[in-house]
Amino acid sequence: MAGAARRGGPGPRRLLRLLLLGAAAASLAGAQVTSETREVPEHKPADIPCAAFRSGWSNPRIEWKFQKGSSLVLFYYGGELTEPYKNRVQFSPTTIRFSTVTRADTGKYICEVVGDGSQIAKSEVNLIVQVPPSKPLAHVPASATIGSKAVLRCAETDGSPPPTFRWYRDGALMPPDPRTSPTFRNSSYTLDPATGELIFEPVSAFDTGDYYCEATNNVGAPQKSDAIRMEASEVNVGGIVAAVVVLLMVLALVAFGIWFAYSRGFFQRKDAAGKKVIYSQPSHRSDGEFKQTSSFLV
């Protein structure tokens, strides 16, 4: 929320559209949507309740949907489970029970109940199948120029719920605010525990060191990445050498091109044509024919 507000927040038109969408959704579900989050360990059974079900309704028809990202699968309707849920899910009006869940089952389960007399209710369960984090990958630049900006990233894709990240330099935990720590008070950085991004701005001479990151969620043990060295240097020597080499090569090419064109008479006009007459113009040819043959020489 704070991030959205800093970016200026939604414009009035967007806000209006959100309100309209919200009103439409509320009327569709009869304002009876309940939502909850459940965490279940991987490879264990999971119960998902249908809070929308009312035993008092006559002849209720129940539908279950599974939403993950942009995909939506209707897997229970007309009193039947579809494949592949048939073999792994037990249905009752109040609950569906998975005999065992995998990480692929993480997502939103939507139960919709329609009764006779246009009653309608909907409930949602956000299922998080718990997976411990795997070893994260640290992206650390080998060298960083003092006074410029350096971005370090920590990547981990298995953890569920999504892990939070911490960074270490030479084995010392980096606090969220470097000014609070005697070890890091000469550094100027920000770190985002949710994305794993560590940004030095500006890089200082004190930032040279071996960096590694750590991913943690509420499942299993925290996982550390390999340590990678970052050298803070006054100027980017490698970059300057490369730039100079490229510049010299370009200059040499241009000089060669000019010399080549010049030596073939490209810059000489009528004078040169006059000279060439001596070597190559056959006596019986006209001046026009000669110009054609000489253009092949260039």
Ligand SMILES: *[C@@H]1O[C@H](CO)[C@@H](O)[C@H](O)[C@H]1NC(C)=O
């Ligand atoms: C911080 O900078 C001061 C002054 O340059 C220096 O004396 C001190 O050792 C530095 N501290 C750390 C932890 O690097």
